Amino acid sequence: MTRSTLLTRALLAGGLSLTALTLAGGTASAASAALSYSCDYGVGDVEGTGDATATWDTAITDGLVVPVGTQVDLDPYTGTVDLPDGFVDELRAQEATELSGGGLHLTFLDETGEPIVIELVFAATAVPEVGPMTLELTGVDAGFLDAVDPGPYTIVADDFLLVTDDESSGMYCILTDEGDPTIDAFTAVAPSPSATATPTTSTPAASPTAVRPVLVQTDAVDASRGSSTGLVGGALLAGSIVVGGLVAGRRASSRRH
Helix, strand or coil: CCHHHHHHHHHHHCCEEECCCCCCCCCCCCCCCCEEEEEEEEECCEEEEEEEEEEEECCCCCCCEEECCEEEECCCCEEEEECCHHHHHHHHHCCCCEEEEEEEEEEEECCCCEEEEEEEEEEEEECCCCCCCEEEEEECCCCEEECCCCEEEEEEEEEEEEEECCCCEEEEEEECCCCCCEEEEEEEECCECCECCCCCCCEECCCCCCCCCEEEECCCCCCCCCCCCCHHHHHHHHHHHHHHHHHHHCHHHHHHC
């Protein structure tokens, strides 16, 4: 089964659908803080739990100000994940030499609670003989945000899902960090005859039918994390249902306020 098939299956398991658009990227700002996560992982038939840290970044530049009606690019979207030590130890125990695959990252527009899901990929990465392991993640067609109203727009991080191409290994990680989960932010301003918006590389709105890359809930889902036999291909799909539960309940909002 291909990675894209697995991702589609995961979305359907949660009663969810994903839309993404391809746009030109901009110059990335500083990445988010290093955020703490608690992960359920699987390597073959072996399951475990462990802690990970991750940082995330979009193409939004620091201090960006745009006119209302601008489409603000998220591409390139990137992430860096320091994997749980137990997961890496088990990879070595099972003589895995490298990992490649993809996943999903759940984020929110903080001001409205609107979910934005980013599809992720990671290139073949060697498993080190000793010590920690880090994956460099790239978003797939992360798309853009429409600045439809004046005011701030803040993208905050939440949970993520990773799985290898061969579906032999993977993890579902829940954000546990109590700090600021902001990835990037910008401000939209209404046009004024006496003021000119700061020049940006963002793409002006060109199509009234353009759609943001949002995760749309179509059915009620169970927000419980219940365990199942075989994490990879099993509980990883249950993890996608948790994504749906987070969309419905906006757990991130209660954590921050």
